[in-house]
Amino acid sequence: MQGGSFPVARDESSVIEYGCATAGSISESNGLMFWLGYDTEGVTSIVLTEGGNPTRVSTTEIESLFQKYSVVNDARSFMYWMNGILFYQINFTIENASFLFNLKTKSWTRLVFKDNERQRGDCIALFNGKNYMGDYENPYIYDFSVDYHTDNNVSIKRKRVTNVFYPNKGQPFICRYLRLICEQGVGLENGQDEIPKILVRISRDNGATFGNQIHLNVGRLGQTMIKTEIYRLGLFEYGSIVLEMEFYNFTRFNLIKAFVEFS
Amino acid sequence: MKVELPINGGYEKTDPLQFVPSDTVNLYLDMTPTKESVLSSTAGLNLENGISLSTQGAVRQLYSSKLTEYLFSVVGNIIYAIDSGLNYIFGIKIGTDQGYVGVGETVDEMLMVDGVKGYVINKETLVFTEITDPDFPSLPKDVVAFGNRFYVIDNSNAYYSGVNDGLSWNTLNKFTITSYPDTIVAIKVLDGRLYLLEPVA
Numbered sequence: 001m002q003g004g005s006f007p008v009a010r011d012e013s014s015v016i017e018y019g020c021a022t023a024g025s026i027s028e029s030n031g032l033m034f035w036l037g038y039d040t041e042g043v044t045s046i047v048l049t050e051g052g053n054p055t056r057v058s059t060t061e062i063e064s065l066f067q068k069y070s071v072v073n074d075a076r077s078f079m080y081w082m083n084g085i086l087f088y089q090i091n092f093t094i095e096n097a098s099f100l101f102n103l104k105t106k107s108w109t110r111l112v113f114k115d116n117e118r119q120r121g122d123c124i125a126l127f128n129g130k131n132y133m134g135d136y137e138n139p140y141i142y143d144f145s146v147d148y149h150t151d152n153n154v155s156i157k158r159k160r161v162t163n164v165f166y167p168n169k170g171q172p173f174i175c176r177y178l179r180l181i182c183e184q185g186v187g188l189e190n191g192q193d194e195i196p197k198i199l200v201r202i203s204r205d206n207g208a209t210f211g212n213q214i215h216l217n218v219g220r221l222g223q224t225m226i227k228t229e230i231y232r233l234g235l236f237e238y239g240s241i242v243l244e245m246e247f248y249n250f251t252r253f254n255l256i257k258a259f260v261e262f263s
Numbered sequence: 264m265k266v267e268l269p270i271n272g273g274y275e276k277t278d279p280l281q282f283v284p285s286d287t288v289n290l291y292l293d294m295t296p297t298k299e300s301v302l303s304s305t306a307g308l309n310l311e312n313g314i315s316l317s318t319q320g321a322v323r324q325l326y327s328s329k330l331t332e333y334l335f336s337v338v339g340n341i342i343y344a345i346d347s348g349l350n351y352i353f354g355i356k357i358g359t360d361q362g363y364v365g366v367g368e369t370v371d372e373m374l375m376v377d378g379v380k381g382y383v384i385n386k387e388t389l390v391f392t393e394i395t396d397p398d399f400p401s402l403p404k405d406v407v408a409f410g411n412r413f414y415v416i417d418n419s420n421a422y423y424s425g426v427n428d429g430l431s432w433n434t435l436n437k438f439t440i441t442s443y444p445d446t447i448v449a450i451k452v453l454d455g456r457l458y459l460l461e462p463v464a
Contacts, residue, residue, distance in 0.1 A: 006438060007412060007423060008457055015442075020460035023405045023449035024363045033453045038463060051454030061275055061283070076363075082306055085293065099274070100291065100305065107273030107292040111305065120308060125325035127334040128347055131306075132313060134322025139338045141314040141322055141345075148307030159288035160302055162270045207284030242284055243270060255290070255302040258268040 018047050018054050025075040027088055034088045034101075036066075036075050044072060046090065046101065057101060062108060069095045078124040080131050083146055091118050093136060113151055120151060149250050158247040160255060164206045164240050173262040175233035175241070178202075183254035184219035184226050195220055196249035202233065203242035210244055236262075271300040314349050316341075324364040328373060331386045335373065337364045342375065342382060344389055355382055355391035367408035374413045374429040376403035381415065383429040398434040405449045409457050416450045421459055 018037035020026065021044065025036035037047040037054070044066040046058035058066070066072060069092060077090040088101040089111065098111035098119035111119035122136035124144065133144040142152060150156055167173060180198060187194050196218050201210035219226040241260065247253045273292050275285040290302040320339025327334050334345040335354075339361075342354035359377045367374045373384040374394075381394040381403050400417040407414050413424040420439045425431030440447070445461040452458070 007410060008438075011456060014456050014458070016458065016460075019463040020448045021462065022363075023365065023460075026449055026451055026460070028451060028453060031454060033451060035449075035460070049453070051456065059275060061277055064278070083293075083303070085291070087291075102273075102291050102293075105273075105292045105294055105300075107287075108275075109287045109289070109291050109305065110274050112288055123322060123325045125327040125334055127325075127327045127345075132325060132334065133308065134325045134336065134338075136321050139316035139318050139320060139322065140310055141316070141325065141336060142308040142310050143312035144306050144308055146304060146306045148309045149304065151308045152310045156289050156304070156307055158290050158304060159286065160270065160290060161276075161284050161286040162268065163272060163275070163283055163285045165268050167266045167268070168264075203284075241268070243268070245270075253290070253304045255271065256299065258270045259265055260268060261265045263264065 022073040029079040185224035187220040207242040365405040367406040398432040
């Protein structure tokens, strides 16, 4: 630094070897700071520091998406606590994409509004014990909570595509049934969400293509003994299975595990 | 034979998909106390229990002041103060209606910059004032409070305010990065240190 008598002095030990794409990508909370950075090789990634050397927290898959983006300096980010977990969210408006990083499990999630739009929020603040989120297009400040199962009465698309499994060590198998273990009995008292359903599609070619959608009942309100199962799935000639599960109901959704029985 | 499929995980999708098709949308991966993984619903939005403002434009900034009972919001080109009953009070009209807004807070004041001008909010009186000191940076990009002063950056320098006074600036009270000079992108405080961030490592 240069100049006269300063209230601050340079600390040579605190040089961070990561550039920053834009101020809007920086978020700080609980002694942590995230931003969209560039390393000395020019790779765009999300980095995290507690004051010392930053670490990359984005995966190579997310970074490969960033490399394809034409604009990243419109990024906006924020951090918040929800259900005892600290999250970092970053949004790209021109690229219409949002990502959420979970600091507890160090995992990433895509966030979408409607089918494939970026999530609505561009800023957040904890006020009156609640999280309030500001809309990126409209003058709306939402109450933001896991107690709400819609985006202001717009259905939230929840989706999971699994990794490729080889239940029979890569050998062909005949699947007798698939059972999903999820939270049951969460249907609404009446209306179209009285009987929530998981929409399942199955891939037999490592996720390249999927078959027809099958609707699986997860139970009316209080109905917690439903078998969320598909029977007689037939031959898996290439020995692999991938599941795609979607959920659109205005209710809570928790997906726990799945079992297959095969021969 | 019955086997469990470990279905839970995050977004890991590769190109080509056949390597790793794993995708997770609007679900987050959590771990139960018994070390079982679960995918749970991300949070939703509710406007009925929020605020719909009459100003046109996006919500550019929300800031919950540590030492007042107000939530401060920049919506379009207006700064509002919002009380605990979610009633909003017009603060001041600012010169821009889009883009990043930086916020800093000292014990007595808040300072917001919108890339063109700076605005000081007296937290006790709730008076909103545009900074007209000619020594205030002409293109203020970001601001933090550090100690009892505000620090504001433009593309080249960081400037600091008078003690406990965001309306008082002196053009000589500035510093810059000499080791790796480049455009300054942001200024932040972390772990008791002030950081200036540049675009390139």
